[in-house]
Amino acid sequence: MRMVAVVLRLEAGGILVPAARREVAARLRAALRLLGRSRCQVTLLLTGDAEIRSLNLHYRKLDRATDVLSFHQQELRGETDPSGDGIFLGDLVISVQTALRRAGAKRLPGELARLAIHGLLHLFGHDHHRPAQAKVMRTLENRLLRGTRACQPRARSPTSVLAESLVREGS
Secondary structure, three states, X not given: OOOEEEEEOHHHHOOOOHHHHXXXXXXXXXXXXXXXXXXXXXXXXXXXXXXXXXHHHHHHOOOXXXXXXXXXXXXXXXXXXHHHOOOEEEEEEEEHHHHHHHHOOOOHHHHHHHHHHHHHHHHOOOOOOXXXXXXXXXXHHHHHHHHHHHHOOOOOOHHHHXXXXXXXXXX
């Protein structure tokens, strides 16, 4: 069974090339390994603003698109919580359209990885509503982002650089 299952909606599929999905999934798997949770599983839904807005309204009563939502399967007290080993953690939902608007085409790959790792930390029970919690979460997020950079593809030619930008021409 896969640690990270990726579901792609039409709205996101028109923006991302297949390499994008593979990279985000690879960085999510690497983050789980770095946390010592390589047996855990997560579903990543890459979608657009309309669907994430609907989910945000239904579950958070906020009528607006957002960048990432996390739906945990069970409440955990951090990434070291023993009850969180080898389980299905939950679902991550990312609006590729929001990520593209916020980061731009060149920074989209990094932004998707950041959002996926941010959402993963929420699945482990981390939050950022209080300054002390936010500092812990931000520090761990940055550590995981640095540790998963090896999963990024290396540019080899102008054509591959364009492909690795993850944005199809005309989007």
